[in-house]
Amino acid sequence: MLELRGLEKTFARGTVNAHTALRQVSLHLQHGEFVTVIGSNGAGKSTLFNAICGTFLCDAGHILLDGKDITFLPEHTRARQIGRVFQDPMKGTAPGMTIEENMALAYTRAHSGPFSMALSKKKFRLFRDALARYEMGLEDRMKTKVGLLSGGQRQVVTLLMCTLVTPRLLLLDEHTAALDPATAEKIMAITNQIVRENNITTMMITHNIRSALTTGSRTIMMDAGQIILDLSGEEREQMTMERLLKMYSEKKKEELDNDRMLLG
Amino acid sequence: MALYIVALQEGFLYGILALGIYLSLRVLNLPDLTTEGSFGFGAAIAAITAAAGHPMLSLLFAVLAGAAAGMTTGLLQTKLKIHPVLAGIITMNGLYTVNLMAMGTTNLSIGSANSLFRMLYKCFTLTPYEKKLMGAAAAAVMGLLVLALMILFFKTHLGMCIRATGDNPDMVRASSINADRTKLVGLCISNALVALSGALIVHYSGYADINASSGTLVYGLAAVIIGETIFGRSGPTRGLIAAMTGSVVYKLIVTLVVDWNLFGEYSANMMKLMCAVIVACTLAIPAVRQYGWQKKLMREAKKHA
Numbered sequence: 001m002l003e004l005r006g007l008e009k010t011f012a013r014g015t016v017n018a019h020t021a022l023r024q025v026s027l028h029l030q031h032g033e034f035v036t037v038i039g040s041n042g043a044g045k046s047t048l049f050n051a052i053c054g055t056f057l058c059d060a061g062h063i064l065l066d067g068k069d070i071t072f073l074p075e076h077t078r079a080r081q082i083g084r085v086f087q088d089p090m091k092g093t094a095p096g097m098t099i100e101e102n103m104a105l106a107y108t109r110a111h112s113g114p115f116s117m118a119l120s121k122k123k124f125r126l127f128r129d130a131l132a133r134y135e136m137g138l139e140d141r142m143k144t145k146v147g148l149l150s151g152g153q154r155q156v157v158t159l160l161m162c163t164l165v166t167p168r169l170l171l172l173d174e175h176t177a178a179l180d181p182a183t184a185e186k187i188m189a190i191t192n193q194i195v196r197e198n199n200i201t202t203m204m205i206t207h208n209i210r211s212a213l214t215t216g217s218r219t220i221m222m223d224a225g226q227i228i229l230d231l232s233g234e235e236r237e238q239m240t241m242e243r244l245l246k247m248y249s250e251k252k253k254e255e256l257d258n259d260r261m262l263l264g
Numbered sequence: 265m266a267l268y269i270v271a272l273q274e275g276f277l278y279g280i281l282a283l284g285i286y287l288s289l290r291v292l293n294l295p296d297l298t299t300e301g302s303f304g305f306g307a308a309i310a311a312i313t314a315a316a317g318h319p320m321l322s323l324l325f326a327v328l329a330g331a332a333a334g335m336t337t338g339l340l341q342t343k344l345k346i347h348p349v350l351a352g353i354i355t356m357n358g359l360y361t362v363n364l365m366a367m368g369t370t371n372l373s374i375g376s377a378n379s380l381f382r383m384l385y386k387c388f389t390l391t392p393y394e395k396k397l398m399g400a401a402a403a404a405v406m407g408l409l410v411l412a413l414m415i416l417f418f419k420t421h422l423g424m425c426i427r428a429t430g431d432n433p434d435m436v437r438a439s440s441i442n443a444d445r446t447k448l449v450g451l452c453i454s455n456a457l458v459a460l461s462g463a464l465i466v467h468y469s470g471y472a473d474i475n476a477s478s479g480t481l482v483y484g485l486a487a488v489i490i491g492e493t494i495f496g497r498s499g500p501t502r503g504l505i506a507a508m509t510g511s512v513v514y515k516l517i518v519t520l521v522v523d524w525n526l527f528g529e530y531s532a533n534m535m536k537l538m539c540a541v542i543v544a545c546t547l548a549i550p551a552v553r554q555y556g557w558q559k560k561l562m563r564e565a566k567k568h569a
Contacts, residue, residue, distance in 0.1 A: 053438065079440040091438070094431035097424075097499075105424050106439070114422035 001201045002029040002169055007051055007061035009225075021047040022058070023225040029169075032199040034216030036206055044225040045205045049171050054078045066168055083162030083200075085155065087174040092158030095147030099138060099157055102146050103127040106161035130160055134190050152183035156190060163194050170195065172204040188215065209241050221248060266396050271519035273400040275512030276407030277464045278483060282491070283414055284457030285484030286507040291418075291500060292450045293430035294341075297352030297481060299458050301359030302333035304477030306459025308363040311472030314374040319383065323463050330459020331452040333359060338448035364474055373471040380467040399468070406464065410457065411508050417453075418500040426450045427500060458484075482539050487511035489546045514542070 009022040021044045029035060037045050051058050054075040063071045070078055085092055093102050104118045107127070124142065132139040136156050138149075146154060155175060162170060172191065176184035188211065195202050206212050212219050219236055221229035221244075228251045231239055281303065288296035306326035313322035333355060340351035364370070376382045384402055385395050417423045429436050429446040436443045458480070466472045488503075491510025495502050521538060522531045 055437075074442075075437065076440050076442045079438060084438045086434075086438070088434075091432070091434040094428045094435055096431040097427060101424060101427075104421075105428055105441075114425075115420050117419055118421045118424040119419065 001031040001033070001066060002027070002052070002203075003062075003064040004028075004048075004052070005062040005064070007048070007063070008059045009047060009051060009056070010059055013059070021225050022051060025061070025225070025227060027220070027227060029201055029203070031201055033218060034195055034202045034204070035218045035220060036204050036212040036216050037220055037222060038206060038209060038212045039222035043222040045222050046173055047225070048222070049084070049173055049203070049205065052078075052169070052171065053082055053084060081168040083167035083170045085158050085162055085170075085172050085175040087177045089151035089154040089158070089178055092161065093146040093154050096145060098143050098145055099131070099149075100124060100127060100142040102157060103130075103161055103164060107164050127164075130164065131156075134160075134193075136186075150183075152179050152187060155179065155187055159187070159191060159194065163198060163200065166198045166200060168201065170200045170202040172202065174205050174207065177207065209244060213239055213241065213244070221251075223248075223251065266393060267519050267523055268516060269396045269400045271515040272512060273396070273403040273468065274465075275515035276400070276403040276508070277468055278461060278515065279407045279487065279508040279511035280410050280464065281458050281461035281480060282484045282487035282507040282511040283410065283504055284454040284461070285481070286488050286503055287414075287426075287450060287454040287457070289485070289488060290497075290503055291427055291430050292447060292454070294348045294447070294451070295352070296334075296337065296451060296454060297349060298333055298337040298355045298359075298451070298455055299352075299481045299484060300477050301356035301363070302330045302455040302458045302477075303462040303480040304363045304472075304474065305333050305359050305366075306330045306462030307466045307472040307476055308366045308372070308474075309459070310463030310466045311372045311374050312366060314378040314466065315372060317378060319374075319378045319380050319467065322467075323380075323460060326459045326463030327456045330456040330462075333459065334451035334453070334455030335448065337455070338451040341451075342444035342447055360474070363477075367472060367474065370474040371471055374466060376470060379470050380464075382470075403464075403468070407508060410460070411504055414457075414504050415501050418504070422446075422449065423500070479536055479539065482536075482543060483514070484511075486539055486543045486546070487514050489543060490514055493546055493549060517542070 004025055004027040007022050007025040008020075010018055010020045012018050025044075025048060037048070039045050050056060052063060054070070054073060054077075057072065061071070062069060065078075065081060094105070097105070100119060104123060104127070107123060128139045128142060131142075134156055136153055138153060138156065141149075146157060149157065159175070175191070176187045179187060191204075192215065194200070202216065204216065206215075213236065218230070218232040219239075220227050220231070229247065281299075285296075285299060288294050288299075306329055309329040310322040310326040313319075313325045336358075337351045337355040340346045340354060341348050346354070381399050381402065385398060388394075388398070390398060418427065425436075425441045425446045426449065428439075428441060429443050429450070433443065436446070462477065462480075465476065487510035488507045489510065490513050491506030491508070492503070494509060494513070495506035497503070518535065518538065521527065521534075525531050527534050
């Protein structure tokens with residue numbers, strides 16, 4: 001499904017500020033796999049997502065999606081197949097446009113030409129039904145500007161926009177981190193539901209180690225631009241938070257700084 | 265009265281310019297200074313085409329010329345990563361020379377036989393007053409037609425993408441919308457509208473002047489802002505209607521000032537200063553309201569203390 005082969009990225013190469021964010025990152029994801037990604041700040045998690053999405057080109061390595069080499073495809077072309085939700089709820093939706101218009105934007109880009117009408121009664125019903133399933137009361141506010149919604153509501157809209165047309169790959173970058181605990185839990189439940197129903201291959205960055213171990217089917221840990229741990233199956237099921245942290249510090253050969261990794 | 269009817273005519277013709285400014289300023293969220301050049305470019309191209317005996321074609325060529333000007337600024341911005349304001353200034357400056365070279369003179373008359381408005385008047389036998397009414401009606405039809413087209417455009421998928429590009433660049437970057445392309449298309453349409461307005465003004469006045477485009481940017485800004493104070497800031501349908509209305513209202517205000525000689529004998533020469541004052545005042549309204557509200561709040565608090 002998704003295959004990363006020896007990805008390398010150094011920022012500000014050749015200067016004193018040179019910083020290697022990705023070192024020989026290789027990863028293979030099966031179709032429908034749900035991988036959680038953990039690691040301290042600066043470990044390269046978001047950089048990895050940026051590399052997959054094409055925010056920048058990697059210095060070396062290849063990215064394959066569904067067997068097709070997308071290493072040098074521009075960001076917006078990749079975005080047709082990759083859905084992405086950011087930590088910041090403000091990033092995924094257009095605040096000055098209504099819920100209906102935002103969803104139409106996500107929907108029509110896959111379904112029609114540039115001069116076709118973006119809104120219709122049929123689409124309105126489709127969007128409303130899609131929103132109604134998640135019981136956030138959004139289905140009655142289709143004509144409301146997204147800028148007036150709360151962070152949690154905006155994140156639901158973003159999530160729906162990313163999955164309205166099923167993407168081949170869904171990247172969630174700490175998408176519940178900016179929300180209050182109750183809302184975060186709700187968004188996680190919705191995420192799980194969407195991913196399961198559509199069998200979407202998903203990667204999710206989280207700082208909540210407990211949810212990293214309970215969500216999805218595989219967990220990888222990153223540090224200093226490398227994948228240092230790849231857990232799945234039985235090994236993962238028997239993993240506890242304490243053991244994971246211990247393994248992490250062993251791998252790093254230094255004690256884990258609590259400031260840098262929030263305990264779930 | 266005749267003065268106000270002429271103002272109405274001018275208001276609708278310049279209203280198309282206001283639509284273009286609304287698109288770049290409010291929808292794309294890009295201050296596009298190309299306007300000052302593309303208005304003159306449209307006028308120059310329309311004037312030479314019309315003077316050569318092709319009045320209808322002149323409008324089409326002007327639109328294409330405007331789109332080309334917008335494209336230039338757009339490419340400077342997106343492909344060469346030049347700051348939007350600078351890109352506009354560069355194009356605007358270059359266009360001045362292009363306009364001068366295209367016209368070959370600083371003032372080019374198209375001849376009354378080639379003016380679309382005068383051609384229309386000739387189809388009927390009209391008194392001078394009726395001619396003015398006819399001109400205003402024709403301008404209104406043109407303006408409203410373009411307005412309707414633009415409203416419709418912003419309901420299409422492409423229009424929606426252009427709106428999103430101005431509304432949230434972060435979102436667009438992560439979605440499958442090619443932000444560079446939507447910006448480019450937006451700037452092309454915006455400047456095409458501005459150039460069309462310039463061309464229609466040539467047909468209205470009968471000549472193109474190299475300096476006619478100076479002040480068009482502030483004019484458009486004034487129209488958009490006046491419109492917004494009347495209609496409020498909302499979606500593009502309302503915004504476009506507001507810009508067109510703002511243009512008409514602005515022209516009527518200016519005519520009122522000149523007609524009543526509000527500033528004495530200098531009234532007719534005070535256009536630009538007036539324009540600047542109107543824009544500054546309308547822009548200041550929200551802040552002034554805020555101060556008033558704060559003052560009131562403090563007074564009330566003192567009363568109860």
